[in-house]
Amino acid sequence: MKFHTYTHKGRFEFEAGGGIDDLTIAYHTSEQDYKPDDERKVIWLCHALTLSSDAQGWWPKLVGPGKLIDTEKYFVICGNMIGSAYGSSGPASINPQTGRPYFFDFPRVTVRDIVAGLDLVRESLGIKKIDLLVGTSIGGFQALEWCVKRPEVIDKAAFIATGARVSPWLTGFEESQRMALEADPTFRECKNLDGGKKALKCARTIAMLSYRCDEGYNKKQEEDGNDTMFADKAASYVRYQGNKFIQDFDAYSYYSLSYSVDSNNLGRGRGGVRKALGQIKAKSSVSAINSDLLFPPKDMRAIAEGISGSEFHIIHSDFGHDGFLTETKQLTEILRLQMP
Numbered sequence: 001m002k003f004h005t006y007t008h009k010g011r012f013e014f015e016a017g018g019g020i021d022d023l024t025i026a027y028h029t030s031e032q033d034y035k036p037d038d039e040r041k042v043i044w045l046c047h048a049l050t051l052s053s054d055a056q057g058w059w060p061k062l063v064g065p066g067k068l069i070d071t072e073k074y075f076v077i078c079g080n081m082i083g084s085a086y087g088s089s090g091p092a093s094i095n096p097q098t099g100r101p102y103f104f105d106f107p108r109v110t111v112r113d114i115v116a117g118l119d120l121v122r123e124s125l126g127i128k129k130i131d132l133l134v135g136t137s138i139g140g141f142q143a144l145e146w147c148v149k150r151p152e153v154i155d156k157a158a159f160i161a162t163g164a165r166v167s168p169w170l171t172g173f174e175e176s177q178r179m180a181l182e183a184d185p186t187f188r189e190c191k192n193l194d195g196g197k198k199a200l201k202c203a204r205t206i207a208m209l210s211y212r213c214d215e216g217y218n219k220k221q222e223e224d225g226n227d228t229m230f231a232d233k234a235a236s237y238v239r240y241q242g243n244k245f246i247q248d249f250d251a252y253s254y255y256s257l258s259y260s261v262d263s264n265n266l267g268r269g270r271g272g273v274r275k276a277l278g279q280i281k282a283k284s285s286v287s288a289i290n291s292d293l294l295f296p297p298k299d300m301r302a303i304a305e306g307i308s309g310s311e312f313h314i315i316h317s318d319f320g321h322d323g324f325l326t327e328t329k330q331l332t333e334i335l336r337l338q339m340p
Helices: 111-125 138-149 168-182 197-211 214-221 233-245 251-262 273-277 297-306 320-326 328-336
Strands: 002-013 019-029 042-046 075-079 132-136 156-160 283-289 311-315
Touching: 002 111, 019 111, 042 111, 042 138, 075 111, 111 138, 111 251, 132 138, 138 156, 138 251, 156 328, 168 197, 168 251, 197 233, 197 251, 197 320, 214 233, 273 297, 283 297, 283 320, 283 328, 297 311, 311 328
Parallel strands: 042 075, 042 132, 132 156, 156 283, 283 311
Antiparallel strands: 002 019, 019 075
């Protein structure tokens, strides 16, 4: 997929207050650019929290030439979230007034802000209809919001391992990660983007454990011998994952995104979640993962029941929430039913 950036000329005002000039949204598309008279169907993918807009990179078995989400047959696009470290405006961006990163001066970002940014990209490309919108995890937050905000634009939608309102359980995980970041004295110093790096490793491992479940994790990280005195394999694994993550991400972007998670409430100002779901006109499928600790099937079934005519699926996985990345065979069967 091909990398692009879109810059919104003028002021972008954030829902929770504040604004910035020249908001930038990074995005990836099929290699062949979209044209006003394009006959290709449009498939828009909304990515999870710390993934990028390079959907072919994080869904390699589903996205690409000749794959189910064929980047040659369809015009496939994925936009990076505002606040992310992967190209869109966020805390790591340079504040033109100071010549330094925004750090904590970047406005707090809500899911609705992210969708507003994506919709600007859509309009700039001249896309009048999204034939299939797919959202996973926080990408599902965006997809749900977009379907309510612009029902005339979205034809079909697939919501995978996601929620219509952040749960206290999920907010607890987000706050525990923010507390880890705050415990690092370099985080608030804001000297450079290396601030809070050690704490970010810890925060990432908290998140990673919430994305898994005991069954799959125990299978993968079981000690090799019978006579182990101090278990180390699982400990080494989380350290490895933490070290790997901080090579590409900064603590300030991570902190910002955690509040975007907490902002998720589809029913805010709309009479509650149930009424908001009832406004969705897109032909929808809702897919839960049986072992997902963050978005359990019972919660996702309620989303399906709130969207008229939607289909409900359960994906079976030993890997918890991360099943949306690993269970490509089941996902292929579900998404094939939605393909334009």
